[in-house]
Amino acid sequence: MITNANNTPAIILTNPQMGENIGASARAMLNFGLTDLRIVNPRDGWPNERADATSSGALEQMPPVQVYNTLNEAIADLQYCFATTSRQRDMVKPVYEPDGAMKETHQRVNNGQKIGFVFGAERTGLTNEGLSLCQAILTFPTSPEFFSINLAQSVLLIAYEWNKLIHNETAPALEIGDSFPADMGDVDGFLKRLMGDLDERRFFRDENLKPTTIRNIQNIFTRADITDQELRTLHGVLSALRGNKVQSK
Amino acid sequence: MITNANNTPAIILTNPQMGENIGASARAMLNFGLTDLRIVNPRDGWPNERADATSSGALEQMPPVQVYNTLNEAIADLQYCFATTSRQRDMVKPVYEPDGAMKETHQRVNNGQKIGFVFGAERTGLTNEGLSLCQAILTFPTSPEFFSINLAQSVLLIAYEWNKLIHNETAPALEIGDSFPADMGDVDGFLKRLMGDLDERRFFRDENLKPTTIRNIQNIFTRADITDQELRTLHGVLSALRGNKVQSK
Numbered sequence: 001m002i003t004n005a006n007n008t009p010a011i012i013l014t015n016p017q018m019g020e021n022i023g024a025s026a027r028a029m030l031n032f033g034l035t036d037l038r039i040v041n042p043r044d045g046w047p048n049e050r051a052d053a054t055s056s057g058a059l060e061q062m063p064p065v066q067v068y069n070t071l072n073e074a075i076a077d078l079q080y081c082f083a084t085t086s087r088q089r090d091m092v093k094p095v096y097e098p099d100g101a102m103k104e105t106h107q108r109v110n111n112g113q114k115i116g117f118v119f120g121a122e123r124t125g126l127t128n129e130g131l132s133l134c135q136a137i138l139t140f141p142t143s144p145e146f147f148s149i150n151l152a153q154s155v156l157l158i159a160y161e162w163n164k165l166i167h168n169e170t171a172p173a174l175e176i177g178d179s180f181p182a183d184m185g186d187v188d189g190f191l192k193r194l195m196g197d198l199d200e201r202r203f204f205r206d207e208n209l210k211p212t213t214i215r216n217i218q219n220i221f222t223r224a225d226i227t228d229q230e231l232r233t234l235h236g237v238l239s240a241l242r243g244n245k246v247q248s249k
Numbered sequence: 250m251i252t253n254a255n256n257t258p259a260i261i262l263t264n265p266q267m268g269e270n271i272g273a274s275a276r277a278m279l280n281f282g283l284t285d286l287r288i289v290n291p292r293d294g295w296p297n298e299r300a301d302a303t304s305s306g307a308l309e310q311m312p313p314v315q316v317y318n319t320l321n322e323a324i325a326d327l328q329y330c331f332a333t334t335s336r337q338r339d340m341v342k343p344v345y346e347p348d349g350a351m352k353e354t355h356q357r358v359n360n361g362q363k364i365g366f367v368f369g370a371e372r373t374g375l376t377n378e379g380l381s382l383c384q385a386i387l388t389f390p391t392s393p394e395f396f397s398i399n400l401a402q403s404v405l406l407i408a409y410e411w412n413k414l415i416h417n418e419t420a421p422a423l424e425i426g427d428s429f430p431a432d433m434g435d436v437d438g439f440l441k442r443l444m445g446d447l448d449e450r451r452f453f454r455d456e457n458l459k460p461t462t463i464r465n466i467q468n469i470f471t472r473a474d475i476t477d478q479e480l481r482t483l484h485g486v487l488s489a490l491r492g493n494k495v496q497s498k
Contacts, residue, residue: 028402030395061395092430092476099413141412146279146310153277153405160406163390164348194486203489216482224473233465237443240452241490 007109009162010036011155012074012081014130015121017043019050023059024152026051030058032159033166038066038074043121054152071118071130076185079113080225083126083134084154086147093223095137102161104136113181117158122151132215133184135222182231184222190231190238191218197242256358258411259285260404261323261330263379264370266292268299273401275300275307275314281408282415287315287323287365303401320367320379328362329354332375332383333403335396344386347410353385355414366407371400431480439480439487440467446491 011029016022016039026037039046046067052059059065068074075081082101083093096104105115118134120126131137140157142149195214204210226234260278265271265288275286288295295316301308308314317323324330331350332342345353354364367383369375380386389398389406444463453459475483 024399024402027395027399031389031391031398031402033392056397056399058395092474140280141416142280143282143412146276146307148305149280150273150276150305153273153280153402156402156405157409160409163392167390198486198489201489201492203485213482216479217486220473220475220479220483224469226469230465230469233462234469236452237447237466238490240447240450241487243450243492 007112007114008034008036009105009109009158010038010075010078010114010116011158012038012040012071012116012118013042013151013155014040014071014074014118014126015043016119016151017122018151019044019048020054021122021151022048022065023051023054023056025155026055026058026062026065028152028156029159030062031156032163034159034162035062037062038068038116040068040071040074042067071133072185072188075116075118075133076183076188077114078116078184079181080108080136081116081118081134081184082136082138083118083131084138084140084158085120085126085131086139086142086149092219093135093137095139097139097141098157098161099165101136101138101158102165105162106165108181111180117155119151119154128215129211132218133188133222135225180228182226182228186228186231187221187226190234191221193235194238197238256361256363257283257285258354258358258364258366258407259287259324259327260407261287261289261320261365261367262291262400262404263289263320263323263367263375264292265368265400266371267400268293268297269303270371270400271297271314272300272303272305272308274404275304275311277401277405278408279307279311280405281412283408283411284311286311287317289317289320289323291316292370320382324365324367324382326363327365329357329385330365330367330383331385331387332380333366333368333387333389333407334375334380335388335391335398342384342386344388346388346390347406348414350385350387350407351410351414354411366404368400368403431475431477435477435480436470436475439483440470442484443487446487 011025011034013022013025022039022042029035029037042048046065066074082096108115117138118126118130120130140149140154194217198204204213260274260283262271262274271288271291278284278286291297295314331345357364366387367375367379369379389403391398443466447453453462
């Protein structure tokens with residue numbers, strides 16, 4: 001059994017449709033030293049015989065795949081996530097190709113952060129909701145004439161670039177001062193509290209627009225790469241604005 | 250129909266067993282601009298329905314796959330071939346990894362040569378006879394603990410590195426979407442409003458810490474690279490939290 005190496009990136013497959021692709025993703029990961037595979041709401045359940053077959057033994061040798069009901073839960077212990085997408089989206093986030101994303105990843109890993117790469121369903125890709133939970137976008141430089149890349153193939157490119165980078169050079173640690181990025185679960189907790197307050201104050205007057213507005217607000221805070229300390233400050237700000245007793249710092 | 254670009258490398262699959270892998274190889278090639286696929290003695294004949302399925306349309310869009318009885322015939326018009334293998338072989342040939350092989354390829358292509366990448370059967374890899382026909386060896390830097398890479402996955406890495414080399418430069422992080430970053434004066438206006446509200450609510454209880462706290466809050470919002478639209482949303486959020494009448498959007 002191969003154990004999870006410290007701080008190697010996690011691969012998160014949301015709503016994967018075909019077991020074949022999950023197994024092939026696991027094989028590609030293990031080929032290049034990645035072992036932390038998480039799946040959210042797989043169409044055909046888990047475990048999956050077709051996944052076992054295409055993994056060529058990878059699923060037996062790597063730590064057990066973690067299965068979640070929501071993407072929020074799957075990334076709660078991570079500090080920074082890339083959303084992989086082939087289509088242009090109307091969202092303001094930094095956009096990387098695999099090698100650039102890996103440089104960013106490596107710096108963050110050297111800083112002690114845990115990073116995730118989030119993939120959508122085969123046919124539809126990642127939802128806008130899923131995308132809004134991630135700090136950055138990763139695209140593959142595929143041909144504009146034939147751009148749809150197989151799920152396991154795109155997982156392979158992440159694993160391959162990761163392996164290449166850690167064997168090539170040591171990246172400097174990212175300079176973010178003493179503070180450490182907040183866990184995404186904690187950011188989510190703050191956002192839930194904010195949304196609850198806004199609901200109470202009847203901020204969302206048009207139910208149809210509510211999901212978009214929520215996504216817009218989430219995007220602001222995920223993009224900001226918030227630290228633990230800042231998250232505490234934001235909770236204090238929220239309490240003050242609501243008129244609650246401000247907690248002592 | 251996409252035509253064969255001048256002097257892009259050929260991919261040669263010898264004795265491929267599974268149609269699925271041939272189709273997936275075609276898809277991977279076309280994803281990254283390779284179009285010259287040749288197969289030698291495919292186990293299940295040609296054409297192959299399973300290959301059509303996994304190619305996701307690539308086989309229809311690329312020039313017809315050329316089928317040969319022997320590797321000799323398949324590479325007769327090429328000047329230089331890499332034999333791909335995962336195992337060490339007792340042969341004195343230069344050994345490359347994908348990126349190094351691509352540098353060599355690119356130089357030769359610029360010199361007018363046509364290059365091939367030769368792959369063996371899934372289970373057994375390339376025979377020593379096949380290997381002896383090639384000038385160089387290409388290996389993939391897979392994990393020694395789990396080194397067996399899928400055929401189509403290894404074709405993908407060739408195509409990916411080819412595409413990367415001819416597009417050379419890494420794209421810097423960029424912003425996408427229709428929205429435009431807010432003027433810094435407007436961001437400052439929002440922050441001033443927020444600080445005013447916080448002052449009123451007696452958020453800053455320690456005057457000595459106030460400048461630091463203000464700076465921390467500013468940092469969150471300046472780092473988030475807020476758009477015009479998002480700034481309007483934040484103003485609405487602030488009004489709602491304060492309990493003011495929410496302005497219509």
